[in-house]
Amino acid sequence: MIRIVLPAHLRLLAKVSGEVLLEVEGAATQRSVLDALEARYPMLSGTTRDHVTKVRRPFIRFFVCGEDWSNEAADRALPEAVANGSEPFLLVGAISGG
Amino acid sequence: MSRVRVLVGTRKGAFILSADGKRQEWKIDGPHFGGWEIYHVKGSPADPNRLYASQSSGWFGQLIQRSDDGGASWAPMGNKFLYEGAVGTHQWYDGTPHPWEFKRVWHLEPSLTDPDTVYAGVEDAAIFRSCDGGQNWNELTGLRGHGTGSQWMPGAGGMGLHTILLDPQDPRRIFVAISAAGAFRTDDGGVTWKPINRGLKSEHMPDPTAEVGHCVHRIAMHASRPNTLFMQKHWDVMRSDDAGDSWHEVSGNLPTDFGFPIDVHAHEPETVYVVPIKSDGEHYPPEGKLRVYRSRTGGNEWEALTNGLPQSDCYVNVLREAMAVDSLDSCGIYFGTTGGQVYASSDGGDHWEAIARDLPAVVSVEVQTLA
DSSP: OEEEEOOHHHHHHHTOOSOEEEOOSSSOBHHHHHHHHHHHOGGGTTTSBOTTTOOBOTTEEEEETTEEOTTSOTTSBOOHHHHTTSSOEEEEEOSOOO | OOEEEEEEEETTEEEEEEEETTOOSOEEEEEETTTSEEEEEEEOSSOTTOEEEEEEETTTEEEEEEESSTTSSOEEOOOOOOOOSOOOEEEOTTSSEEEOOOOEEEEEEEOSSOTTOEEEEEETTEEEEESSTTSSOEEOTTTTTSSOGGGOOOBTTBSBEEEEEEOTTOTTOEEEEETTTEEEEESSTTSSOEEOOTTOOOTTSSSTTOSSOOOEEEEEEETTEEEEEEEEESBOEEEESSTTSSOEEOOTTOSOOEEEEEEEOSSOTTOEEEEEESOSSOOSOGGGOOOEEEESSSSSOOEEEOTTSOOSSOOOOOOTBOEEEOOSSSOOEEEEOTTSOEEEESSTTSSOEEEESSOSOEEEEEEEEEO
16 A cells, blocks of 8 residues: 655645555556556646656655655656555655745 | 626635625635636636636646536546647747647636537647536647747747637637737637737837737627627737727727726627736836726727726736626626735726725636626
């Protein structure tokens, strides 16, 4: 079970509170986690990455186990601690815009 | 008794202001989508409880929200706005070709007859249509593809398609306007389009009378006379009596002919409203006096409407989408400011009052007249 922490605006949009728990098919990667997230919550499609290219939106960041994984390859396996649910996958709205 | 519902889009959410037909006591409901930019909210003429809202954010992109109960509840619809075919290029600020990139929906225009059909004007400029209540969107490719698209250039606020007017007498005819490309018309339901900018003069352009490149801020029409159009251009207030085939200036005695919104009285097709703004570099009313100007002669002769509006130290702006009229017997006029005020007049502009004072900066105002 993957734990995902969404920013407040996306929690509101998806009508969830607290962490989102998701089963992910196969290896846990950024791509598979976001695929599963969008499959469960279709209203989140396009809010974190481009519909077609799947490129991360500029002001979205992915934090994992205290590290910034925003620019890591989408298919790189996430740490075991995220895959087994002991650590969350943090989806963060960047502090920017003044 | 009739009621009115004012749909207000702001930089930080949507608000719904409602009152009975007297328009004296207002209830403010909101914010809906707090924290998000709401470029536009508009109701379906065919089903007033069907509302569409454009919700966007620099972080999370574009969403479309729909309400089927007059704004009491909302559901996210489809947000896939994909340019069809070869994306192509328009001109960038430095004159180089730049690929079209979707940024946001500026304007939503529901069909006059079908609640499930709605048009979206987007940045970078294009028009999309949904025929299933906003779930799926398809581009009407003839607009970008008609031939001049590669010459279009963004205005300072982006290359947005901000105005969509549906001809109530001819369902095949649609007018749109784009900053800073100009006005365009289709006569075949959106398959083919042509520029309609003859008569516009824009001194900042190398060829001031070019076919495209004009910074049209807004176009308005009276439903009974769809061939007569009024335009607030970057500078100049213009009029056309042949569905945009030719335009002539009707700025007349305005203190400045720069501005953003323009609208027409619900029952008097020759009564037009604008809000003069000092200049393109100074986006506030001249002399710090917020004045709506009304022409009862279809332009050229304008009178200042000031009763109830701040007449000193006022430096707000009124954006292009932020004026609307109701259709009660005594026509109501509404506009919102970047200072968060929404002003209303229930007597065609003679007297004004603030029906909301401290909202976030107002981007858009629409009005529904309800039975």
